[in-house]
Amino acid sequence: MGPREPAPLDQDRALVEAVLARVPGAFEALVRTYQGLCWRIIHRMVRDPEDARELCQETFLRVHRHLSQYRFESSFRSWLGQVAYSVAVRYLKRKRVLIVAAADTDAHDEMLARVRDDFDLESAYADDELVAHVRNAIEELSPMQRSLLAMYHFEEMSIGEIALVMQTPEGTVKSHLFRARATLRVRLQTILEKRE
C-alpha cells in the first residue's frame, strides 16, 4: 500500500458527484482511492491495527454521510484527511492518550542543539538496522508528530494541506515538523555515536 499520486481535482469532483448521485460502485471506488491515506493517518496515531481498521471504517462512513457538505474548496484528500484525523483525535481523547506530548512544545532545545549535519546518512540509508532504529524512534514520537511525518514524508502533502487536515496554523505545523525531525536526528546521532 504505497503512497499514491493525488488524484486530479476534476477526477475527484467526478468521483464525488457520482457518489452523491448514488452511482453503483462509485463509493467503493472512492474508498479504494483514499483508503491508503486514511490508514496511514489513523494507524500512525492510534498504532493498534484492529482499532485503526475500525476507525478507517468510521471515517469513510462519516465521509459518506456528510459528502454533500464537501464544497470542492480544498482538495478532496485534505477534506478526507481532516475527517480521518479528527476521528483519530477523538479516539485518543477517549483513551486519554496525549496527542501532543509536553516535550513537543516545551524547551527541549538543549537536546535539539546537539543536532549535527555531518553524519554519513547516505550509508545509513542502506543500513537496515539504522532504518529500524529510526522506525522505533518514530514510534516514540507523539501521535500528532507521527501522523505529521507520515503526511509530509510519505504522502508528500504540503504544509498548507497538513494545516488544513490538522486544523492548525501553518506555523505550528512547521514547528512540529522541525521538532519531530530534530528529535529523530538526535536519537540516530546517539546510536551512531555508540557504534563508533
Next chain:
Amino acid sequence: MTERTHRDADQEWNHLITRALREPVDDALPPGFAATVAARADAAAQTLDRGERLIQGALFACLALVALVGFGPDLVALLRHIVIGTTGGPSAAIQWSGAIGVCLVLTLLVDMWTRRRHAARHRVAPRSV
C-alpha cells in the same frame, strides 16, 4: 570529491525517514475493505432514506388530517361546487391550502426528476470514474 552540503544532508535525511515510514503490508487494511465499507454505507443510507420517507409520509398524513378536520365542511362545499356546479366558491383558506398542496407535489416531482436525471448522467462504469 564533492562536498556534502546542508541541503544534501536534509535530502538524505528525508529519504531515511520516508524509508522508515514504510510499514509492513500485513498491518494494512484487509482486501475487500472498500467493498465492505461501501456495503455498510449503502445500508446506512437506505435506513436513512426509509426514515426520511416515513417522516415525509407522517407529515403528509398530519397535513391531510388537519385539512380534513379544519376545513372539512368547506372542502365538501368545494367538491360540490366542482362536481355539481352549485353556488358559493371555495373559501380563502381552502384556496391557499390547495395552492400549498400543489406546490408541495410539484416540488416533490421536480426533486425526483432531478435525482433520476443526475443518476442517469453519472451512470458509468465505477472503475473508470
